[in-house]
Every structure is written in structure tokens, then in C-alpha cells.
Amino acid sequence: MGIHTATLRFQTRGNADMVDITRQVAQVVRDSGFDGGIATVFCPGSTCAVTTIEYEDGALSDLRRLFDEIADPERHYQHNLRWGDGNGHSHVRAALLGPSLTVPFMERALLLGTWQQILFVDFDNTARSRRVVVQVMGEKTGG
Amino acid sequence: MGIHTATLRFQTRGNADMVDITRQVAQVVRDSGFDGGIATVFCPGSTCAVTTIEYEDGALSDLRRLFDEIADPERHYQHNLRWGDGNGHSHVRAALLGPSLTVPFMERALLLGTWQQILFVDFDNTARSRRVVVQVMGEKTGG
Amino acid sequence: MGIHTATLRFQTRGNADMVDITRQVAQVVRDSGFDGGIATVFCPGSTCAVTTIEYEDGALSDLRRLFDEIADPERHYQHNLRWGDGNGHSHVRAALLGPSLTVPFMERALLLGTWQQILFVDFDNTARSRRVVVQVMGEKTGG
Numbered sequence: 333m334g335i336h337t338a339t340l341r342f343q344t345r346g347n348a349d350m351v352d353i354t355r356q357v358a359q360v361v362r363d364s365g366f367d368g369g370i371a372t373v374f375c376p377g378s379t380c381a382v383t384t385i386e387y388e389d390g391a392l393s394d395l396r397r398l399f400d401e402i403a404d405p406e407r408h409y410q411h412n413l414r415w416g417d418g419n420g421h422s423h424v425r426a427a428l429l430g431p432s433l434t435v436p437f438m439e440r441a442l443l444l445g446t447w448q449q450i451l452f453v454d455f456d457n458t459a460r461s462r463r464v465v466v467q468v469m470g471e472k473t474g475g
Numbered sequence: 476m477g478i479h480t481a482t483l484r485f486q487t488r489g490n491a492d493m494v495d496i497t498r499q500v501a502q503v504v505r506d507s508g509f510d511g512g513i514a515t516v517f518c519p520g521s522t523c524a525v526t527t528i529e530y531e532d533g534a535l536s537d538l539r540r541l542f543d544e545i546a547d548p549e550r551h552y553q554h555n556l557r558w559g560d561g562n563g564h565s566h567v568r569a570a571l572l573g574p575s576l577t578v579p580f581m582e583r584a585l586l587l588g589t590w591q592q593i594l595f596v597d598f599d600n601t602a603r604s605r606r607v608v609v610q611v612m613g614e615k616t617g618g
Numbered sequence: 619m620g621i622h623t624a625t626l627r628f629q630t631r632g633n634a635d636m637v638d639i640t641r642q643v644a645q646v647v648r649d650s651g652f653d654g655g656i657a658t659v660f661c662p663g664s665t666c667a668v669t670t671i672e673y674e675d676g677a678l679s680d681l682r683r684l685f686d687e688i689a690d691p692e693r694h695y696q697h698n699l700r701w702g703d704g705n706g707h708s709h710v711r712a713a714l715l716g717p718s719l720t721v722p723f724m725e726r727a728l729l730l731g732t733w734q735q736i737l738f739v740d741f742d743n744t745a746r747s748r749r750v751v752v753q754v755m756g757e758k759t760g761g
Binding site for chain 2: 621697698716751755
Binding site: 333334335337372374375376377378402403409410411412413414420421423424426427428430431432434465467469 | 619672730
């Protein structure tokens, strides 16, 4: 058993920009050299989140609509009184969707469904440089 | 430290069918032979999700109502334009609830609350054959 | 590789009381003696949940409003017919937000963002004594 950690870095456009990071996470798993284990995907930030989805424009658009309805950016947010950066809706959305995802793998491959991708969502209201931590914990089975 | 992986298989009726998989996950933990560690419960699919709940009909019904309200199946979804399978609401619900759950265990027993069960939700709009991956990572303490 | 488990204990006021447990989780990580790994934060209960947020009154208030709107305590819940304890809204909120969070750490420090804290939410409708399980899985790198 051992641990392998990597950091993904990329740019987003903010405003619920949705990035498919499946390929990069799968690469970190291969780089680890482990045959089986778990990949923890974690966003170090309070206005971004991770989950999985079928990554196609329709489903992404539908998910954005859901968040627009339950956390409308046009409303008043108490958070905005503190910092004046107008991203109160970003914080509640990120807290709801959550910053961590755990995906098991076997034979060096993530155990995702055929139509299931790992999704990073940047809920902040501006373009950002983002980091995502991918920490792989696993073992070589020598198979 | 080591890893033990199993796949649960079962039928659902779809349409937010909610299945209590606690007993099966607990069995995988016992089968692992580990005394302590974590059980990662993961849905390989983009229209299903896992969480915990007090598994009783009232709470399940209340949870279904919440999803019916925030992601109403009767509305239009962009995803439905792509595939015509009418399950756009299923995708956004699954992305929101999330595909992974991590439950620690000690002395071979999951550290769940007394009234807390592990819940698989099939948000798809048809009956399905489903798989859930349970990956146990742990150690024998020899206690 | 090894495992270190601890239980946090604290009082809440219920009613979406939100507790910052970052410092306590970080202490468990240091107590583990591991340099790198993951900390699994798990609520053993069906009316509480964990996530991360920028822990400041405005954002907490905004998150409470979101839950008040999507799971209004003043409405009827089927769960309340069973037990008569009036916390049906607590159960659906907790199931939606989820009981588990996985945070990676390196060099004995949680890889959280600068403005990101670990949040425990007690959705129950009364003051409670609560336990949170923190299970650390990691390794010493001797660095």
C-alpha cells in the first residue's frame, strides 16, 4: 500500500464553468503505479465543487439551470455584505455540491460508468486559475 | 493494510427507487477480514447516487418530493434533446446527490448511527439492473 | 500505511446549527503521526451532515436560507407521521448534503483552501450532543 499525490492546474471562465477532468484523474492513477485503490478528488476552495455527470452540453446546461433556480445569483446574499465580491451564490452552491469525490479503481482503471465523467464546477463569478488535488491510495497486486 | 473489492448487483424499478444496501455493504466489510478502515461505496453510472438516510417510507417519500420539486421530471431538459430518453431530470439529480460515499469501520462494523442506513437511489426513468462498487481499504489489528 | 481513528464530541443548538470543526480534524491528523494521506470525516446520524464552506456568518446564513427554501420546516413531511418529532425536514436536508467528506493531507496539513473550513451541520430540530468520526489513513514518509 502507498500514496501518490498530484495537483491538476487549469483555467476556468467561472460562472458555473464545468470542466471534464476524467482524463487527467485517470492519468494520475496510471502514474501512481498502483493496480487497485481509491482516487480522492478534492477542490481546495470554497467556490468550486466536484461530482460526476454524463458530460454533454444538454446535461451541463440542465445542471446550471437547477443551481440558477435554487441559488439565483440575482438575489441578495448576506455573504456579499462582507466582501462585496458578489459571489454569495457561489459559496452556497459549492457547499451543497461538495468538494470531495472518491472513485475506486482496479487494474489501473477508474471504475466509472460508460457515460460517467468526473466534473469540476467553478461556481465563482470570475475566471480563475484552479487547482484540484488528486490523491491516489492503492497497492500493486503484481497481477 | 490491504484492499478488498466487491460488486453488489440488484434490480431497481427506476423513478427514484430507493434501495437500502446497508446489509450488503456490511457483509463486504466482514468478508474483507479487516478490523478497521474505510468502505467506499460508488455508483458506476450517471443516473444513480448514494447517501445515507433513516430508511423508512416517510423519509424516503419526503426525499422524493424534494427532488420532484427541484428537478421536476415534467419540465423540459436540454439533455432530452440529445438522446430522447426523457431522463434529463435523472442526470441532474444524480450529479447533485453524488456517486460516492465513504463510511469508516472499526471492529469489523460500519460506524453508522443507529437510525442511519446506506441508500442507493436509482433516478433513471426505467427499471434497471444496477451495480454498486464497494471497495474496502483497511488493516487487521489482531485485537 | 496505517489507520488512526478519533471521535469528536460537541454540543449543538440544532436547527441548522453550523460548527467549524477544521481545527479538531487538523489535530487528529497531527495526532496520527502520518505525513500524508486522507482524513475521512463522517457523521454517524441521519439528521446531520458535513461539507466545506468559508466559515463566516453571511455565507452560513445564505446556506441556511437555501435549505429553508428547498426543505421548509413549516411544510408537512411524511416522516413526521411516523415519529411525531417534527424533524422530517432535517432528514431530507441531511441526506442531500451527505454524511461523509474526504480531505487529503500532505506534510501533516489538510489540503484545504485558504478560505475553506470543514463544516458540520446539525439539521435536527433540537439541541443535541453530537459525535463525528475522523478516520485518518496515511503513511510516514520520513521526510
